[in-house]
Amino acid sequence: MPRRLELLLIADVHYVREAEHVCPIPARHAALGLELLRRVRLRAARGPRLDAVVLMGDLVDNGDAAGAECDLAALAEETAKLGVTTLVVPGNHDGPTERVLRLFGDAPGVHRVAGYQLITFADAYAPDDRAARLPADLHLLAEAAADRPDEPIVALQHSPIHPSIAGEYPYNLTNAGEVMAAYRQAGVRLSLSAHYHPGLAPQPVDGVWYATCPALCEAPWRFIRVSLDGDAVTVREEPLRLTGVSAPLVDHHMHTHYAYCADDVNPTASLQRAEQFGVDRVYFTEHAGQLYLSPEDYWGGLFRRDAACLRRERAAGRDRMGPYRAEMTELRSPRVGLGLEVELDADGELTLLEEDRDDWDFLLGAVHSLRGVSNEGLTASEAARRFMAETERIVGLGLDVLAHPFRIFRRSGREAPAELYEPVAQLLAAHGVAAEVNYHTNEPDPRFFERCLAHGVRIALGTDSHGLWEVGELSPHLELLRQIVSDEDLPRVLYWNAGTPRSQT
Ligand SMILES: [Zn+2]
Ligand SMILES: [Zn+2]
Ligand SMILES: [Zn+2]
Known part of the structure; x- marks a missing residue:
């Protein structure tokens, strides 16, 4: 019987320091990335026990720029100070997938944590930022479900699967419908994504919960805590910015x-x-x-x-x-x-x-x-x-x-x-x-x-x-x-x- 699973998710840091690149979008506080991660780490260190931290991709703003590797390495070093199992889901801004995974010492696929199967996907992005889940990855999911039916699955990927996000930019995986069918079939408990900076509250479809983690790099600097306990799924957003206090803060x-x-x-x-x-x-x-x-x-x-x-x-x-x-x-x-x-x-x-x-x-x-x-x-x-x-x-x-x-x-x-x-x-x-x-x-x-x-x-x-x-x-x-x-x-x-x-x- 799996015990309670506690995850902390950090998405879309878009860090730029050493990289020869200027982030074109001011709302992304690209220079703050490392500090924001440190703030999350210090808060997490005081918070409830964690089974794993998941970095949900777009850790840097331009992984192809010279110097981006230094920025990724700095983020990896900061994350390691937490001393908690760290999973990484590569994003479309992170540059070569193999490099970001290597720097964090992770690999895509099944991670067995606290009686759950956390499955990370490194979906490949085309130059126009479109990505589709490959058949081999969907097969891996089906296998994991068949091999360990008593270990519930949490699927983690950079692009949102559900709901479909309107607009010109291709936020969702292009074969999201197929992915949802596979998730339902495999009995995936929860699917977690990033990439869409405002974030999306959890929604159930056919017994699978879908949630999107908001971007850390934009005010009010949010990350999420996820708890799974039996069939109960809780996703809690936490801003670094202090809000809702009944007195002026001094x-x-x-x-x-x-x-x-x-x-x-x-x-x-x-x-x-x-x-x-x-x-x-x-x-x-x-x-x-x-x-x-x-x-x-x-x-x-x-x-x-x-x-x-x-x-x-x-x-x-x-x-x-x-x-x-x-x-x-x-x-x-x-x-x-x-x-x-x-x-x-x-x-x-x-x-x-x-x-x-x-x-x-x-x-x-x-x-x-x-x-x-x-x-x-x-x-x-x-x-x-x-x-x-x-x-x-x-x-x-x-x-x-x-x-x-x-x-x-x-x-x-x-x-x-x-x-x-x-x-x-x-x-x-x-x-x-x-x-x-x-x-x-x-x-x-x-x-x-x-x-x-x-x-x-x-x-x-x-x-x-x-x-x-x-x-x-x-x-x-x-x-x-x-x-x-x-x-x-x-x-x-x-x-x-x-x-x-x-x-x-
Ligand atoms: Zn992205
Ligand atoms: Zn002093
Ligand atoms: Zn003092």
Whole structure:
């Protein structure tokens, strides 16, 4: 008896980076392809168990262009990071079929997964983009059905089989009618296609379900999840863009090119991403310590040993606070606010000079380490005690939001001390400080945020974006909130800053 089958399908990525080719259709965000795939991968890694990922073709926009192989290889490398069985269905844009299959280590035909037969077809496209299913492939299908009647069949191909799509472009296989007859005869449970970018919801014909996966390369960047369980077929579309949230979405934690730990973020591209992925307002919150110090001094933790170092860098004119503030102030708008991520210095004060404190929309305070000791060398109870002392100290210094509470434990390979959830929630409530949900190298515990809500502590959402692929990805944050708060209460519990600089409140 086959068990439940869980598939994730990605279609029509149309990626162009190294290929000597310009995608002629702007709606296809060809340059984003690899990043979109990465976003899907990261979301999939948090989602339910998967039996296989299927790439449904048109991975690149022009597989015949010089350099397209590099682009395909980059997509293959990204997909492999999921660590899940990957099937590939070649599309009409992918160039030589044998090459795309080789790069992904796949072959057309029967793949036996979780008690099902996933049959992929590499239909050959003529230069006018027409394709017909070959008799040999239909024969293979009949054989598979006869050989393993107890293993239901899922058929996968690039071109839609049903319904027939009107218009001049030949979307459907030219012998779709013949294919449908063969699918019915073989008892195919579900037929999945791509190629038609809007996608098509599942429809049954003679006991066979037909669905078409929408294109990933076009907003709102959709992929699909498919579940089969006995006779039940579920096809669920999931956009990367966040929709249907009952509150304005605000990302309270974004880094910039000023961060020494930045990957490829820069404000222009980050703002574009925020818009593309459904975030209404963002705050740039750079590491204040990094704005004062050189990379060597910051990473060496100089400010935790020598509180005067920030002042010295300022006096020597070496700090970057001025340029950061000037550059970011230009961007301030109803959609863009400015903050700083601050820490404790050697004296237990914020890593922020007095004259630099005004005119930020808010301060985000972080406990990135326990001052004076190596966290790793402590017993669990000693680490918990010191963490609480650091948190009490920083929360009392005029913060608005506590960044990634308890992340320090995960970073040092420990479990967060759940016995501190209640006292930290009470502490935040007493000081009117919000708690940040943050998934950047972090796995926050909903039980802590439940305690926060019980004490009326507001919740801020932060991607802590250091790379563009993280910008706007508040989906795990919303998933956490769904576990502890109703949708209608969401606007009430979220920390919201209308953009009034702190000095004016
Ligand atoms: Zn296509
Ligand atoms: Zn950072
Ligand atoms: Zn940060």
